[in-house]
Amino acid sequence: MSDKRRRRLPRNVREQEIIDAALHVFSKRGYHAAVVDEIAELAGISKPMVYLYLGSKEGLFVACIRRESQRLAATFKDAAQAGGSTPEQRLWAGLTAFFAFVAEHRDAWLVLHRQAPDQSEAISAELAQARRSIMAVVAGLVGQGITEGGRPGLGEQDADFVAHALVGAADSLTEWMERHPGQSPERMTIGLMNMMWVGMRNVLTGEVWTPPRET
Amino acid sequence: MSDKRRRRLPRNVREQEIIDAALHVFSKRGYHAAVVDEIAELAGISKPMVYLYLGSKEGLFVACIRRESQRLAATFKDAAQAGGSTPEQRLWAGLTAFFAFVAEHRDAWLVLHRQAPDQSEAISAELAQARRSIMAVVAGLVGQGITEGGRPGLGEQDADFVAHALVGAADSLTEWMERHPGQSPERMTIGLMNMMWVGMRNVLTGEVWTPPRET
DNA sequence: GCGTAATCTTACTCTTCAGTAAGTCTACTT
DNA sequence: AAGTAGACTTACTGAAGAGTAAGATTACGC
Numbered sequence: 001m002s003d004k005r006r007r008r009l010p011r012n013v014r015e016q017e018i019i020d021a022a023l024h025v026f027s028k029r030g031y032h033a034a035v036v037d038e039i040a041e042l043a044g045i046s047k048p049m050v051y052l053y054l055g056s057k058e059g060l061f062v063a064c065i066r067r068e069s070q071r072l073a074a075t076f077k078d079a080a081q082a083g084g085s086t087p088e089q090r091l092w093a094g095l096t097a098f099f100a101f102v103a104e105h106r107d108a109w110l111v112l113h114r115q116a117p118d119q120s121e122a123i124s125a126e127l128a129q130a131r132r133s134i135m136a137v138v139a140g141l142v143g144q145g146i147t148e149g150g151r152p153g154l155g156e157q158d159a160d161f162v163a164h165a166l167v168g169a170a171d172s173l174t175e176w177m178e179r180h181p182g183q184s185p186e187r188m189t190i191g192l193m194n195m196m197w198v199g200m201r202n203v204l205t206g207e208v209w210t211p212p213r214e215t
Numbered sequence: 216m217s218d219k220r221r222r223r224l225p226r227n228v229r230e231q232e233i234i235d236a237a238l239h240v241f242s243k244r245g246y247h248a249a250v251v252d253e254i255a256e257l258a259g260i261s262k263p264m265v266y267l268y269l270g271s272k273e274g275l276f277v278a279c280i281r282r283e284s285q286r287l288a289a290t291f292k293d294a295a296q297a298g299g300s301t302p303e304q305r306l307w308a309g310l311t312a313f314f315a316f317v318a319e320h321r322d323a324w325l326v327l328h329r330q331a332p333d334q335s336e337a338i339s340a341e342l343a344q345a346r347r348s349i350m351a352v353v354a355g356l357v358g359q360g361i362t363e364g365g366r367p368g369l370g371e372q373d374a375d376f377v378a379h380a381l382v383g384a385a386d387s388l389t390e391w392m393e394r395h396p397g398q399s400p401e402r403m404t405i406g407l408m409n410m411m412w413v414g415m416r417n418v419l420t421g422e423v424w425t426p427p428r429e430t
Numbered sequence: 431g432c433g434t435a436a437t438c439t440t441a442c443t444c445t446t447c448a449g450t451a452a453g454t455c456t457a458c459t460t
Numbered sequence: 461a462a463g464t465a466g467a468c469t470t471a472c473t474g475a476a477g478a479g480t481a482a483g484a485t486t487a488c489g490c
Contacts, residue, residue: 008456008467032247036448046469051449088416114329149419161391161406162415168387169380176379180372191376199414200377201303204364223437223486250477261439266479 015053018043023064027107031061031115031123062126068108069130075101077137087145088197089212094141095170095192099185102174113171139163166196186211230268230278233258238279242322246276246330246338277341283323284345290316292352302360303412304427309356310385310407314400317389328386354378381411401426 009017021043025034036057040047054060076094083093102109112130143159169192177183194209224232236258240249251272255262269275291309298308317324327345358374384407392398409424 011466014467030245030247032245035446045467047448048450048470049468052468057448087419145415145419151419151421154418157395158406161388162410164387164391165384165407165410169384171387172379172383173376176376191373192380195377195380195411197414197416199412199417200360201412202414202417203369204302204360204366206366226436229437251479252477260437262478263440263480264438267438272478 011053014043014045014049018045018050018053018060019063019067022060023068023107023111026061026064027110036060058120058122061123064108064111065123065126065130068105069112069133071105072098072101072108072112073134073137076134080137080141084212086212087141087148090141091145091197092189092193092211094138095166095189096185098170099174099177099188102170103177103185109171109174135160135163135167138167142166169196226268229258229260229264233260233265233268233275234278234282237275238283238322238326241276241279242325251275273335273337276338279323279326280341280345283320284327284348286320287313287316287323287327288349288352291349295352295356299427301427302356302363305356306360306412307404307408307426309353310381310404311400313385314389314392314403317385318392318400321389324386324389350375350378350382353382357381384411 018039022034022039025039025042029035034057036050037047039060040050043050050060054063075097079097080090080094083090112127112134115127139156139159139162142162143156146154146159173188173192177188190209190211194203198207198209233254237249237254240254240257244250249272251265252262254275255265258265265275269278290312294312295305295309298305327342327349330342354371354374354377357377358371361369361374388403388407392403405424405426408426409418413422413424
């Protein structure tokens with residue numbers, strides 16, 4: 001790999017490394033308890049560099065949010081779109097991608113969804129925006145299902161309701177996943193599909209859902 | 216009402232008022248951004264009183280968690296137990312009570328479930344404990360349903376999985392509720408029951424769930 | 431009305447950090 | 461090899477806020 005000596009790096013590369021470090025520290029400590037010096041140290045750099053490149057602690061946080069929420073939304077959207085031709089298949093693919101993302105990028109998820117509702121306008125606005133964009137992707141998928149299902153009487157508001165329930169359930173299940181290591185994203189999704197898609201009522205009477213065949 | 220002049224109050228009464236104030240400020244700002252002076256002012260008192268009665272900022276936070284998590288767990292449990300004889304009826308009653316609680320005690324809910332994973336051992340331990348006790352109540356209800364349903368192959372771990380998904384979905388829906396004011400707890404629960412109990416697959420094909428008749 | 435215990439306050443201390451001033455160092459260009 | 465732009469540092473300032481020392485006030489029993 002690279003030299004043991006601290007190499008000078010071009011700005012855009014160093015910036016990404018700083019954001020990586022910030023994501024880690026923010027996720028571990030939360031926004032307020034996070035200390036910029038610690039982020040700088042983890043990035044292998046001194047504090048003024050952080051301020052030179054990202055402007056402020058707030059700017060640093062916003063940069064984390066922007067980058068990671070975009071990644072997550074893209075991951076989910078791409079997986080769902082490529083996942084198949086029925087709502088069921090797309091839901092399966094999207095949720096599996098979601099659990100895989102959260103398992104792999106735990107820091108990003110914690111920063112996006114487990115921040116206290118404190119801090120400045122700028123930050124809460126940015127967080128709200130990020131969450132809304134993820135919710136919108138999920139709601140889009142659900143809305144598509146409603147349209148294709150041809151069920152009248154259900155509208156955008158219902159899609160949004162369902163999206164909230166889905167995202168919340170998936171979020172909370174990431175905690176369950178922590179306490180039951182070794183669960184694959186697929187197994188998590190199977191469990192959730194049994195609840196949400198098939199319904200508890202039917203699961204209790206013996207029905208079992210299994211992943212749809214490949215397209 | 217009471218006198219306009221600041222009356223001296225007995226310790227146990229004042230303590231509860233301080234916890235009320237703390238809950239409000241913690242929920243608005245999060246643990247770290249919350250300032251003890253603000254809590255004291257809101258409680259109509261000066262800062263040293265807070266330290267005299269609750270020991271430290273941490274002690275104050277722990278007191279909030281303890282009181283409110285116990286309230287919530289009791290509310291849910293009582294409602295579910297009194298709600299009827301079938302799992303479906305108990306789930307309906309418990310969830311409705313939950314949404315009513317969250318709508319009425321928004322502060323408590325925010326403090327219990329939207330805190331960043333920062334701060335000391337003492338606090339994260341207390342929060343984890345509180346969340347686990349709520350989850351345990353829900354998981355108990357689900358487990359009861361599994362047992363009564365007589366479905367073999369489903370165990371405690373599945374009940375816990377389902378409890379996480381349920382609590383997470385309900386949690387996330389409290390945000391939806393904020394953006395759609397005027398929704399009653401009953402309407403929220405109907406929506407959630409349609410997803411979770413009946414299943415999206417069946418809802419998309421036209422099925423509609425309505426609350427069970429009174430026992 | 432007098433003592434005293436509990437309630438409550440003013441006015442600090444001391445630490446922790448966000449942010450910055452004033453540079454130094456190194457790689458690359460010419 | 462000399463100049464320079466961009467990468468990087470040391471060593472500060474200033475504010476905010478947790479926690480406290482020392483004492484002032486009021487209720488209440490007697």
